[in-house]
Structures are given as structure tokens and as C-alpha cells.
Amino acid sequence: MTFAPAIPEPWPWIVLVVLPLVGLWLAWRAGLTLPAATRWGLVLLRGLVFTALALLLLNPGEWKQPEHKEEKLHAVLLDRSASMDVRDVGEATRWTGGLAMTQVIAKAGGEQVKAFAFSDALEGDALKAGLKADGQASAIVHSGNALFSGASGLGRKLASITIISDGHQTREDAAAELILRARASHVPLHVVPLGGEWGGRDLILHATRRLVMALPGKPVAISVSLENRGLGLIKPRVQIVDAAGKAQAERDVELDSGGRKTLSIEVPKLAGGDYRVVVATQQGEDITRNNEDRVRVQELTSRTRVFIAEGAPYWDSKFLAQLLREQGFMDVRAIYRLNDERYFRVDAGTSEPVVSGESTFPETADDFAKIDLIVLGKGAEGFLDAKRIEALKSFVRDRGGALLLARGKSYAERLADFEVLEPLEWGAAMDGEFRFEPGSVGEAAGLFGQALPEAQDPLWRQLPPLSDVVTIAKLKPFTQVMAMGVKPAVGREERVPLLAAKHFGRGVVVALNADGLWKWDFDPQARKLGNMYEEFWTQLLQWTASYAEFLPGQELSLRLSESNAKLGRGVRASIGWRGGKDVPQPKIRVYHDGGQLPDISASEAESDADGRRSWSALIQPELPGTYRVQAFNGDKPGPEAVLNVLAPPSEQEALAADPDFLQELATATGGKVWNPAQAAELLTHLFAPPPDQVQEREQATWHPWWPQSWLLVPLVLLLALEWWSRRRLGLL
Numbered sequence: 001m002t003f004a005p006a007i008p009e010p011w012p013w014i015v016l017v018v019l020p021l022v023g024l025w026l027a028w029r030a031g032l033t034l035p036a037a038t039r040w041g042l043v044l045l046r047g048l049v050f051t052a053l054a055l056l057l058l059n060p061g062e063w064k065q066p067e068h069k070e071e072k073l074h075a076v077l078l079d080r081s082a083s084m085d086v087r088d089v090g091e092a093t094r095w096t097g098g099l100a101m102t103q104v105i106a107k108a109g110g111e112q113v114k115a116f117a118f119s120d121a122l123e124g125d126a127l128k129a130g131l132k133a134d135g136q137a138s139a140i141v142h143s144g145n146a147l148f149s150g151a152s153g154l155g156r157k158l159a160s161i162t163i164i165s166d167g168h169q170t171r172e173d174a175a176a177e178l179i180l181r182a183r184a185s186h187v188p189l190h191v192v193p194l195g196g197e198w199g200g201r202d203l204i205l206h207a208t209r210r211l212v213m214a215l216p217g218k219p220v221a222i223s224v225s226l227e228n229r230g231l232g233l234i235k236p237r238v239q240i241v242d243a244a245g246k247a248q249a250e251r252d253v254e255l256d257s258g259g260r261k262t263l264s265i266e267v268p269k270l271a272g273g274d275y276r277v278v279v280a281t282q283q284g285e286d287i288t289r290n291n292e293d294r295v296r297v298q299e300l301t302s303r304t305r306v307f308i309a310e311g312a313p314y315w316d317s318k319f320l321a322q323l324l325r326e327q328g329f330m331d332v333r334a335i336y337r338l339n340d341e342r343y344f345r346v347d348a349g350t351s352e353p354v355v356s357g358e359s360t361f362p363e364t365a366d367d368f369a370k371i372d373l374i375v376l377g378k379g380a381e382g383f384l385d386a387k388r389i390e391a392l393k394s395f396v397r398d399r400g401g402a403l404l405l406a407r408g409k410s411y412a413e414r415l416a417d418f419e420v421l422e423p424l425e426w427g428a429a430m431d432g433e434f435r436f437e438p439g440s441v442g443e444a445a446g447l448f449g450q451a452l453p454e455a456q457d458p459l460w461r462q463l464p465p466l467s468d469v470v471t472i473a474k475l476k477p478f479t480q481v482m483a484m485g486v487k488p489a490v491g492r493e494e495r496v497p498l499l500a501a502k503h504f505g506r507g508v509v510v511a512l513n514a515d516g517l518w519k520w521d522f523d524p525q526a527r528k529l530g531n532m533y534e535e536f537w538t539q540l541l542q543w544t545a546s547y548a549e550f551l552p553g554q555e556l557s558l559r560l561s562e563s564n565a566k567l568g569r570g571v572r573a574s575i576g577w578r579g580g581k582d583v584p585q586p587k588i589r590v591y592h593d594g595g596q597l598p599d600i601s602a603s604e605a606e607s608d609a610d611g612r613r614s615w616s617a618l619i620q621p622e623l624p625g626t627y628r629v630q631a632f633n634g635d636k637p638g639p640e641a642v643l644n645v646l647a648p649p650s651e652q653e654a655l656a657a658d659p660d661f662l663q664e665l666a667t668a669t670g671g672k673v674w675n676p677a678q679a680a681e682l683l684t685h686l687f688a689p690p691p692d693q694v695q696e697r698e699q700a701t702w703h704p705w706w707p708q709s710w711l712l713v714p715l716v717l718l719l720a721l722e723w724w725s726r727r728r729l730g731l732l
Contacts, residue, residue: 020051045722052715072159074686075147076115078102078126079165079194081138082651086166086195094194094657095133097676098164101192102126104679105162109687114154118143120171122150136651140165140661141173144189148181158187160686162674163665166195167658170649175661179668188671190682195657201230201286203255205238205279207293208262209446210563210626210642213546214299215538216329220270222295223449224277225262228255231282240265241276248275262443264454272299274628286655289647294626296642300329302553304545305372308334309361311379314407316518320537321346327538335360337382363388368395369580372552373402373545380410380418389417396421397505398612399578400550400557404541405511408470421509423479423502427471434485434514435465436498442482445501445547451539463532464523468515472497485514506549506557506576506612510540549576556586556638558631560619564644567624571643575602575615575631584633588617591628599632621645 024047034042084095106113106127117126119135122143140163147161161182182189208223224238239250249267265277278292285291306324310317321334325346335345345360361383362368368391384392395401409426411418419425438448438455448455469485475497485498501510521533549557557576565571575586588600602615621627624647631638659673666673674682 020047022050024050042725045718045725049718049722052718071112071156073154073156074105074109074113074159075161076102076105076113076126077122077140077143077147077161077163077165078115078117079119079138079140079163080117080123080126080131080133081119081135081168081170082133083138083166083168083655084133084194086655088196088657093133094166098192098194099126101164101676101679105683105686108683112159112687116143116147122146137170137648138165138168138651139171139173140167140169140665141175141178142171144178144665145173145181148178148185148187158185160188160190160671162190162192162682162686163662164192164194165662167191167193167660167662168195168651168656169658169661170651175665175668179665182669187669189665189669190671190674190686191662191666192674192676192682193657193659193662194676197656201282201284202290203228203231203234203236203279203282203285204287204290205277205293206290207277207295208444209450210293210295210644211640212295212297212450213542213551214270214272214297215542216299216301217269218329218538219266219268220297221264221266221450221453222275222277223262223264223443223446223454224293225260226253226255226279227260228257230257231284232257234282236279236282238263238265238277238279240267240270241278243274262449262454262456264449264457270297272297274626289650294642294644296628296640298640300542300546300552302551303329303331304542304552305370306330306332306375306541306545307362307371307373308332308375308377309337309380309383310334310377311337311382311410312377314377316515317377317407319518320406323534323537324541330538330541333360335383337379340382361388362395363391365391365394365399368392368399368401369578371395371401373404373541375404375406375541376410377407378410379412381412381415384411384415384418386417389415392418393421393504396507396509396548400506400548400576402507402545402548403509404544405509407515408468408511408513421504423476423500423509423511424472424497424513425474425476427473430469430471430494430496432469432487432494433465433467433516434469434487434494434496434498436460436463436483436514437486438483439481441480442499445480445482445543447482447540447543451543452536459530459532464516464519466498466514466516466519469496469498469513472500472513475500476502478502501544501547503548506578508544508548510544510547512540550578551639554639555580556584556631556633558629558639558641560629560641560643563642564646565621566646567621567648571619571621573600573602573617573619573629573631573641574605575617577613577615579612583613586615586638587632587634588619589630589632590619590621591630592621592623592625602631619643624648 024043026046028043078098080095084098085093087093102115106115115126117123117131118139120137120139144161204227206225208225212220212222214220222240228234233256235252235254237250237252239247241247248270249265251263251265253261253263255261275295275297276292277295281288281291308317308321321332324330324332333345333347335343337343362371396403403421405422438460440455442448443455453459466485479500479502481497481500483499485496487494496513498513501508517533517536520536521531545552555578559574561572573588577584586602588602590597590600600617600619602617605614605616607613619629624645627643627645628640629643630640663673
């Protein structure tokens with residue numbers, strides 16, 4: 001006899017003792033006036049009744065197994081995508097090893113096993129003759145979900161799923177749904193990872209900046225990154241090709257296996273438009289679609305408005321102002337402070353100075369609205385009072401203006417309110433001269449390798465060193481160091497930041513921690529390298545003006561949430577406004593493959609803490625490729641951006657195994673990770689009967705005895721007899 005008490009232990013067993021005793025005691029008390037024989041008979045009858053009731057509380061019965069136990073199916077999923085055709089070690093491919101293991105499991109399991117092949121979707125019999133690993137996609141999660149969705153058509157419930165694969169997926173489905181379905185169905189996912197690291201042979205090319213700003217009449221430099229994966233020593237030729245397929249420029253490069261190189265290709269003259277950067281397919285290369293990239297060249301048609309203020313007259317500053325005025329793409333105004341009462345200025349479009357008794361440094365918002373870039377030399381405290389400093393900060397922070405500190409610290413002693421603008425804290429003067437060394441941050445920002453020669457160009461080491469360098473006590477948060485100063489010293493090099501930039505609100509502040517750049521123009525050796533003085537200053541000033549949120553001459557700014565997006569993912573375009581009287585009505589226009597897509601209306605976003613207004617729009621590309629995104633104010637064209645939408649990876653692009661993904665599936669569903677050598681152990685695990693009897697108990701059902709007549713009828717008769725006896729004896 002087995003019991004399944006309705007109340008928790010140990011109370012049923014206490015009741016079994018206490019309840020009969022209570023019944024006996026009550027019967028003995030009730031029969032005090034009866035003869036002894038009758039009294040003992042009544043006590044015995046009452047004891048039997050209470051004992052029977054106590055036994056019922058113990059819920060006697062038995063566990064019964066179902067008469068028919070349903071047979072379940074063990075499914076095997078064999079990956080037949082092209083990545084399974086890789087030979088990692090030896091002569092056997094991943095497919096050969098996976099197929100052999102599938103055959104072993106299917107033969108041992110007989111009717112209990114069904115093997116499926118899959119690539120981009122769940123397919124038929126994995127053991128069908130002639131099947132090859134040539135699927136052009138791999139969708140493990142999608143195929144697993146399809147197996148659960150079609151399980152009813154199998155005629156049997158699933159007992160387990162064994163996935164034999166390299167774990168590489170080209171379809172990026174989230175594993176969460178498959179894991180939930182497996183856990184809900186109590187179906188463990190066992191995995192057999194195949195393969196290992198396999199990088200493939202590939203030459204990867206991409207343009208480091210897909211939107212290139214071109215100055216009128218100036219050469220255009222396009223920066224390109226090349227990476228060689230497993231191709232040995234190669235000497236590819238990189239070309240800049242226009243829309244008609246004509247090469248506009250080219251450059252040869254030598255690159256060994258595992259090497260990566262960034263190079264700059266200069267085109268003497270390049271009109272605005274779309275161009276391709278291409279490199280020929282190399283012998284033995286597995287992936288070819290990343291052998292080209294696209295760039296867009298945008299000509300700056302608006303002249304950059306530059307204001308130069310020099311409080312400590314220096315012939316180099318005057319020479320620089322004259323040099324900039326000769327450029328056809330800049331409007332330059334300069335003011336020089338001779339003493340407290342004398343200034344002279346040179347206005348845009350003129351070359352003759354005007355002597356004045358007052359400073360013409362901008363003071364109001366309208367004054368600053370006529371400027372894109374302010375260049376400060378030494379003695380700035382002679383121009384800057386509290387009101388002008390606040391206006392200058394607003395110019396940079398709110399209107400996206402640019403500020404260049406061209407000769408290091410621009411004031412003597414302290415200028416507390418102005419110091420908030422600076423990207424660094426100045427220290428003490430340093431002895432000696434420092435060589436100008438561009439850095440990778442400057443390359444990534446488009447200053448070197450595009451506006452100026454690339455950081456690795458030997459030209460930089462041949463230029464005369466710079467002087468008047470000071471230590472940097474502190475770099476402020478988010479300051480980027482574009483170039484370092486290097487001075488050889490005994491035992492080690494002495495290094496200090498020479499060129500630093502920091503975004504301040506919507507604008508930017510750039511500081512040059514050096515003087516003496518005039519040597520780059522007057523030194524005979526430097527002249528042999530080209531006119532680097534002119535090139536450096538014109539490109540640095542133009543880059544500084546465009547590194548802020550707004551381009552020169554533009555009232556709107558445009559930024560994308562990401563420049564490289566996966567297909568199917570929306571990209572948010574954010575539009576900023578400098579501010580002014582006329583509120584814009586911005587929209588987004590997208591161009592692709594020479595065509596124009598429907599305009600996208602921009603909705604106004606919440607103003608930020610400083611009250612600056614902005615708009616946003618969602619771009620949802622439907623095809624891979626390069627898109628040109630442009631902001632418009634009504635019908636007036638504004639700034640542009642380039643969006644590259646990546647096509648889904650093909651099987652040949654990433655052939656390395658991903659065992660971690662497979663292990664995640666197994667761990668989350670109660671399965672195990674196996675290797676091909678453990679086929680026998682896997683079979684034992686799948687088909688051996690479970691030793692745990694608790695599992696059998698969970699499948700059986702409880703059948704209590706008390707609802708049956710053979711037990712209820714005697715109990716009712718016993719109760720009736722006890723009641724009749726008490727009534728006959730006059731105890732009721």
C-alpha cells in the first residue's frame with residue numbers, strides 16, 4: 001500500500017494515532033451509565049470508525065504508468081553550408097566529419113532518429129546521396145525554429161536535437177527564441193562544433209573617409225586603408241576611378257601577409273562627384289567584393305571667413321595673414337594691437353592696413369555671425385574683456401564656430417574665463433626644439449592623409465624642428481591629440497602634445513603648442529620639400545573650420561548615427577541649426593545608384609539644455625550599397641553625408657568556426673557539447689533509459705483508493721452501525 005497524504009508530513013501520521021485515541025476516549029465518556037460489556041462494544045465500534053477516517057486522510061492508492069508510452073524522436077541537424085567545405089587540418093573537410101557522425105547516429109538510432117540538412121533554411125534528408133556542402137548561407141537558429149514549427153508533421157514529439165555545425169552564421173537571428181522553444185518543450189540541444197580558426201586569404205580595401213572636402217584649385221588627397229590576410233607578399237595598385245571608369249590617380253604599395261597600411265593618394269584636380277577606389281583581385285584571394293570602396297568629393301563653394309587677432313605684433317603673423325588672403329577660398333580680416341591706443345587692421349579684399357584707435361574685435365552675435373574661424377596669436381588679453389569672452393564662448397558653443405590658438409598660450413599669466421575654452425592646461429616652458437610628429441588620431445580625423453601628408457610620410461621627419469614649446473599640465477576630457485612633439489634625449493625621447501583639438505558644444509577649439517613654423521618656408525632644406533608652410537596653414541585652418549559641427553557657409557549641420565550600417569537597420573539623421581531669425585524647415589534627401597529616393601521629412605527634436613534646436617529623420621535603406629544623404633532647408637541644399645549599407649556576409653567571407661555560439665545553445669537548454677570522437681558516448685546519452693526513477697514517477701499518475709465502492713461501502717455501513725447503536729442505547 002502506498003500513501004499520498006493531502007497534508008504535509010508528519011501530520012498525517014500524528015493524525016493516524018491521535019484521531020483513534022480521541023474517538024475511543026469520547027466513546028468511553030459517553031458510555032459511563034452502560035453495562036461494561038455494552039460499553040466496551042461501543043468503544044470498539046467507535047475506534048474502528050475513527051481509524052478508518054484516519055486512514056482516508058493518508059490518501060492510500062498507487063502510482064500507475066500509462067498503458068501506452070509514446071515514442072519520441074531524436075533529430076539531427078547537419079550543416080551543409082559552404083563554410084563546411086573547409087579543410088582545417090589534414091585532408092578531411094568539416095562536412096566529411098559531420099556527415100560521418102550523422103551516419104553513425106542514424107544507423108544506431110534506427111527509427112528513433114531523423115537527420116535533416118540545413119543551410120539558409122531547414123532542408124530534407126541529410127543522408128540523401130549526392131548532397132554537398134555548397135549552401136550559400138547558414139541559418140542555424142532559423143532552421144532550429146523551423147524544426148519546432150514543423151514537429152507536428154513528424155508524427156512524434158521531439159526528445160532531443162543534435163546540431164552538427166561549425167557554428168558560423170550568415171543570417172544573424174537572435175538565439176533567444178530557439179532557446180525558449182527548446183526549454184518549453186524540454187528538448188535539450190546537443191552540439192558538435194566542427195572546425196577552428198580559418199581567416200581565409202583576402203585583400204581588404206576601404207576609404208578611411210568617404211566624404212572628402214575639396215578646396216577650389218587645390219589637390220585632393222584620398223586616404224585608403226589596405227589589409228593583407230594570408231596572401232603573402234603582394235604589390236597591388238590602388239586607383240581612383242571616376243564615374244566613366246577612367247583612372248584619375250593611382251599608387252603602388254607593397255604589403256606582406258598580416259600587414260596593414262594606410263596611404264594617401266593625391267589627385268592634382270578632382271571635380272566634385274562620386275568616385276571609386278579600387279584594387280585588382282589578387283591571385284588566390286577568396287573574397288573579392290571588398291576590393292573597392294566609394295568616396296564622394298564635395299567642393300567647398302563658400303569662402304571660409306577668417307578673423308585673425310594678434311595682440312603682440314610678430315612678423316610671422318603678418319606674413320601668415322598675407323598668405324591666407326592670397327588664397328582664393330578665404331576671406332581674411334586681421335587686427336593687430338600695437339599698444340593700448342593703436343591698432344591697425346587689414347580687411348577682406350584689401351591689402352593696405354588701416355590704423356585705428358579702437359579694436360574691431362567682434363562683440364555682438366551679429367558680428368560673430370560673419371565669421372567661421374577666429375585665429376588668436378599672442379597678447380589676447382589686449383582684446384578680450386568679460387563681455388567679449390562670453391560672446392566668444394557663445395560663438396563656439398552655440399553657433400558652431402571654430403577657434404584656433406595659433407601660437408600656443410595666447411595670453412600672459414591667467415585669463416580664467418577664457419581658460420574654459422582651451423583643450424588643455426598650459427605648463428612651464430621647455431628647452432630645446434621639437435620635431436612635429438603626426439598621429440593616428442589626426443589621420444582618423446582627416447587632417448593627415450587627406451588635408452596634409454599622411455602620418456608615415458618621411459617628409460615630417462625632414463622638416464625643421466619647432467621652438468617655444470611648453471609642457472602640458474593637463475589634457476581636458478575628450479581632448480584629442482593630433483600630433484606630438486618629439487625631442488631626442490639621452491636614454492629616451494621627450495614627447496609633448498603639439499596639436500590638440502576639443503569639441504566645445506557645437507564648435508571646436510584647436511591649440512598649436514609651438515612657434516617657429518616660419519622655418520618651414522625660409523629654411524633652404526625645407527623649401528626642397530615643397531611649400532609646407534603655406535600648405536600646413538591653409539589646410540589646418542580649413543580643417544579646423546570644417547571640424548566643427550557646421551561647415552563654412554552652412555546654416556544647417558548633418559550627422560548620421562552610424563556611417564556603416566547593416567542592411568535592415570534604420571539610421572538616424574540629426575540636423576542642427578546655427579540659430580537666427582528665420583527658423584528652417586529641414587528635410588532629408590537620399591541618393592542611391594544615380595537615382596533620388598523620396599524626401600524624408602524631419603521632425604523637430606527637443607531642445608537641449610542650452611535651448612539649441614535640432615531635427616531628426618529616420619533613413620531605412622532597402623538595398624546594400626553607398627548612399628548620399630543631404631539636408632535641405634526647403635529647396636536650399638545643405639550639408640552632405642555618406643552612408644554605407646553593408647550587404648549580409650556571404651559564406652566565403654568568414655570561414656572561422658564559432659564554437660562559443662553553439663556552446664551557448666547547449667548550455668541554455670540543458671544539452672551538452674560533444675566532439676566527433678565522442679559519437680559512442682553521445683549515442684549512449686541519447687538512447688539509454690533514464691536511471692532516475694523520479695522521472696518515471698513524473699510520467700505516472702496517482703490513483704487513490706477511497707473513491708472506490710469496495711472501500712466506501714464498508715465505511716458507510718460502519719458509520720451507520722455506530723449511529724444505530726448510539727440511538728438504540730439512548731445516547732443521541
